[in-house]
Amino acid sequence: MAIAAVNAPTVSAWKGRPRRQELAWGNPLVYFVALVFVALMIGPVAYIVIGGFRSNAQIAADPAAFPSPWQLDSYVRVLGNERFWVAFVNSVISALATTVGVVALGLMVSFVLARYRFRGSAALYALFAAGLMFPITVAITPLYILIRSLGLMDSLVGVILPQIAFGLPTTVIILVPFLRAIPDEIQEAAEIDGCGRMGFFFRMVLPLSMPGVITVGILAFIGAWNSYMLPLYVLNDQRSVTLPLAVQQLASGQFSTDTSLILAATSLAMLPALAFFSLFERRIVGGLTGAVKG
Amino acid sequence: MSASARENLTTSPADLSTGGGSAAALPPRPARRRRSRGGWKARAEILALSAPAVVVFVTFVILPVILAGYYGFFRWKGYGPPTEFIGLRNYVVIFEDPAFRSALTNNVKILVLSLVMQGPIAVAFALLLNKKMRGQSLIRVLIFVPYVISEAVAGIGWAMILSDRGAANGFLAKLGITGESWLANPSIALWTLMVILTWKYIGYATILFLAGLQGIPEELHEAASIDGASYWQTQRYIVLPLLGPTLRIWAFLSIIGSLQLFDIVYIIWGQYISGTAGVSTMATYMNSNGRLSGNFGYGSAVAVVMFLISLVIALVYQRFVLRRDTAGALTEGEG
Numbered sequence: 001m002a003i004a005a006v007n008a009p010t011v012s013a014w015k016g017r018p019r020r021q022e023l024a025w026g027n028p029l030v031y032f033v034a035l036v037f038v039a040l041m042i043g044p045v046a047y048i049v050i051g052g053f054r055s056n057a058q059i060a061a062d063p064a065a066f067p068s069p070w071q072l073d074s075y076v077r078v079l080g081n082e083r084f085w086v087a088f089v090n091s092v093i094s095a096l097a098t099t100v101g102v103v104a105l106g107l108m109v110s111f112v113l114a115r116y117r118f119r120g121s122a123a124l125y126a127l128f129a130a131g132l133m134f135p136i137t138v139a140i141t142p143l144y145i146l147i148r149s150l151g152l153m154d155s156l157v158g159v160i161l162p163q164i165a166f167g168l169p170t171t172v173i174i175l176v177p178f179l180r181a182i183p184d185e186i187q188e189a190a191e192i193d194g195c196g197r198m199g200f201f202f203r204m205v206l207p208l209s210m211p212g213v214i215t216v217g218i219l220a221f222i223g224a225w226n227s228y229m230l231p232l233y234v235l236n237d238q239r240s241v242t243l244p245l246a247v248q249q250l251a252s253g254q255f256s257t258d259t260s261l262i263l264a265a266t267s268l269a270m271l272p273a274l275a276f277f278s279l280f281e282r283r284i285v286g287g288l289t290g291a292v293k294g
Numbered sequence: 295m296s297a298s299a300r301e302n303l304t305t306s307p308a309d310l311s312t313g314g315g316s317a318a319a320l321p322p323r324p325a326r327r328r329r330s331r332g333g334w335k336a337r338a339e340i341l342a343l344s345a346p347a348v349v350v351f352v353t354f355v356i357l358p359v360i361l362a363g364y365y366g367f368f369r370w371k372g373y374g375p376p377t378e379f380i381g382l383r384n385y386v387v388i389f390e391d392p393a394f395r396s397a398l399t400n401n402v403k404i405l406v407l408s409l410v411m412q413g414p415i416a417v418a419f420a421l422l423l424n425k426k427m428r429g430q431s432l433i434r435v436l437i438f439v440p441y442v443i444s445e446a447v448a449g450i451g452w453a454m455i456l457s458d459r460g461a462a463n464g465f466l467a468k469l470g471i472t473g474e475s476w477l478a479n480p481s482i483a484l485w486t487l488m489v490i491l492t493w494k495y496i497g498y499a500t501i502l503f504l505a506g507l508q509g510i511p512e513e514l515h516e517a518a519s520i521d522g523a524s525y526w527q528t529q530r531y532i533v534l535p536l537l538g539p540t541l542r543i544w545a546f547l548s549i550i551g552s553l554q555l556f557d558i559v560y561i562i563w564g565q566y567i568s569g570t571a572g573v574s575t576m577a578t579y580m581n582s583n584g585r586l587s588g589n590f591g592y593g594s595a596v597a598v599v600m601f602l603i604s605l606v607i608a609l610v611y612q613r614f615v616l617r618r619d620t621a622g623a624l625t626e627g628e629g
Binding site: 024025026030031033034037038040041042044045047048051060062063064065101104105106108109111112113116118124127128131132133134135137138139140141142143144145146161162164165166168172197198222225226227228229233243244245247248251252259262263266267269270273274277278281 | 336337339340343344346347348350351353354355356357358359361362365372419422423425426427428429430431433434435436437438439440442443444445446447448449450451452453454455459460461462463464465468493496497550554556557561564577580584585590593594596597600601604605608
């Protein structure tokens, strides 16, 4: 009974309104303004994607035009390039490991902060909340020295560990209210049924907080996938670079005049983050609401 | 479940020993006792669950910031332990360097312009979209796209669009307008940067405001219209004040982001051109005068300056702006 009562609002809040409900069309003027706004937002992205289908000769002749004819050559060249795939695999490893680390460590410490009362709990929360004040920009110079002295230069571990650390504040701030919202009655019912606090964690907390966990997971994945400054400092070796670095090196290196190739590589580099985002759009937008109000 | 049943459940053996009646007399206490009762087992759980996060966080976030404060007092090339203690000389050099002062000025301009350019547009657009209508979720996804793609991708794309022989000038040429040197001309470059930043981050602001608007109860709109308020009066006197907390949080995030700005500037303008184009920031200054020139003591000192500026602004902001949120959003609109 109690579980159903909790479950219903949480789940519906995360999943949004059911699709079945037919919504009315809005005012045409609203759609017109929205169309202009959306066009301005999507235009540069479309330019990158479409530009990759044009040859360099086409781009040189007229920098602002559609492909005629459409050419797959640049995309094929990028997809056939070993350096692209090395960077792609590095990005996947970095983003997945960061996501798993942020979710696991964040969930554990958030559970402690939300469900245990102990001296220093407020201080522990304040420690992580203060982390929002320490963006990676401020820490990067000594962080570089630290990573170098740990022997983690040119290693993905040297990127993953700091990314987990810098992802924790947001994670804790989103997850703690989420875990706190699980009513005591559920915990008590579980205890009566012979469930310890760890059993409660795995059997009740984990399933109930899944929407929040997915939100912080997505934020961590996209953050790590797009991360630029930290890899710039830590990853110098060509075998260890992630996609943002590889694409930037391509754009400023020996291929800097190969505009079509750069555009194709750039659009392929943003594809995974975009795909990930469109799959979980509702959760990200919902997670932002939670972050602001929580 | 009734309140008394709940109290019975939370009454632990420890409470029983002091007399069962006390649990009923002091409702909040039993729950608190029950939780702190755990003893070594609970303490072990707390330690085991929080230690990994605390260790990683302190090692890679807190420690580097403290180290920056320490290294900032040294002239140090980053090899071996720092030995050449020079006191506050790094800080004197920073504030005497015209390059740093212009970077700081740029940061302040970017901070103010970000608030002024993104805030009103995002609020207006969020108000426009705040209706249940078809296609709203698609619009939300599309305007959020620039925020989701990486700074590297956005920077490279914009650099190509805005280069002298790029798509922007090519498009203007078709309209018979002579293009501009959008990135290199120092009297335009900062505005170019602002357009790019607005493009990159306004979707985030809009979604944030939209989420805030959708948290405002429907009843308030109904009550206002029953009282004869027009659409604009409702927005001005009910919706905007209730959106206040969201606006203030967004402004805070925007301010901190403006002070730390690095990726976009570095990717588009590189380490050398940003200074001459007038778009250098404290972070790009730190990068070129710290790591790239091997002066890790000096770079750390710049980081400390950035941190202190952010901290002071954040504390002042929390003291004078965010504090209002604790007074209750509902009472605020009456003033």
